[in-house]
Amino acid sequence: MSGGGPPRQASIAETIQTTDGFLRHAGREFLVVLYTAFRSLKLYPIENAQVQKALDDLAATTKHLLDVEKEVELRLQGEFLFVNATRLRLDLDNYASFSHILGVLRQCGIGAVRIDEGVDRKQLQIFVSLLLSYAAKEASPNKVFELGQKLSDGGVSFISVEPPLETEEDVEEEERQKEAAKRTYARSVAVTKEVINSIRMGRTANVKKVKRAVQAIVDQVLNNEASLVGLTTLRDYDEYTFTHSVNVCIFSVALGRKLGLTKLQLYDLGMAALFHDVGKSRVPLEVLNKQGGLTDEEWRIMQAHPWLGVLTLFGLRGYGEIPYRGMIVAYEHHMKVDLTGYPKSLRGRDLSIYSKIVAVADGFDAATTRRVYQTVPIQPDQVLKEMWENPRRGYDPVIVKAFINLIGIYPVGTCVILDTYEVAIVHSANPDVSHVHRPVVRIVASPEGALHHPGFLADLAQRDAQGNFPRTIVKVTDPVKYGINVSDYFV
Structure with a gap:
């Protein structure tokens, strides 16, 4: 018998199917008109009839979506676009519009766009x-936040943008990269120790192992610079000779990359950097590890290590695999650009770009590390200030400026106090040079002094809804005062 009972209610599954069907259709239409509006505005002035029609279509399509859904979230996840959690299907008809919108969202650093009822x-x-406008700008982690602020400033209260969500896969990938960086660092230190000790003992050194270690460092810097540079905070007092060589190699390769060197040039630079102090293997340990000042004779012996380094590299079995530039760097890295350093040059010369790079990396790492004759390391920001402002240090100012742009005025590992009274460790420099004083930090202590491990990351360049910076660095501090071991936060 029909027609006697109440009308059948749609099942949950049917309701979901209906909703998904609507969202797929309306979502695709929304993307197409958004793409059309974007293209029209790019090609024609705002008063052009085609632009006006594209904006009319966009407004109508958006209203249609909002009439049903009340709010619209367009989210980018991997290679897919979702509208209100419904994945939009890609086909040949909409391939161009989908690809273009995906690209624009990525270029702007957008993970999601939210549109609420009331938008006009x-x-x-x-x-x-x-x-x-923002798609054409240089990549920056702050793009999405700046765009959000511009929307707010322009009175756009019903559209907001968000950065991409960090998925479990992202976290796992980050952990994998950190582990790979740690392996690369540990192997490099072990290889350096083996080679230096072999040279000191008069045994044959395995140059091929060093070459492989340098190649791994270059590959890591190219793929995940932040993780490897972070490991330079592992200031091992007892292993200084070896960790210093590896740190100088990492800083040099990262700086060389910043300056536009090719991958092959970075390999050469890395080899030169790792071997820059190899001449010290011929300096007596009692001089090398002496606490306090050196006598004139001891200083003369120490100053011989650059040319001893050249002789050592020539004497290595398989030295043909060590670039000629490596010998130049070993000889020049203490000369200073005005040639007032050592060894003394008998005639004028222009230092190699490799030597200038290694000199900056060497000077920075040495000054910021505790050693037998420097029990209290200098704070990284003060070292950079001295390198930049004091010409008597003999560094090339162009290289120093590039180095500051690379690691920021608050280098990785710097312990800072924020205006919130929190204590933080600089995690990475801000790639946007206009925010060089606002790095990404890891908050490691609360205003009350409670230590956090691993703490949490905060981008100091990120603004709040009112356009203000929630956190700002007040000053650099000594982590020892707070019982903080900086390297614990990078391993």
């Missing part, structure tokens, strides 16, 4: 214009 045509126009 003018706000959509401002949004599309800002997307067009």
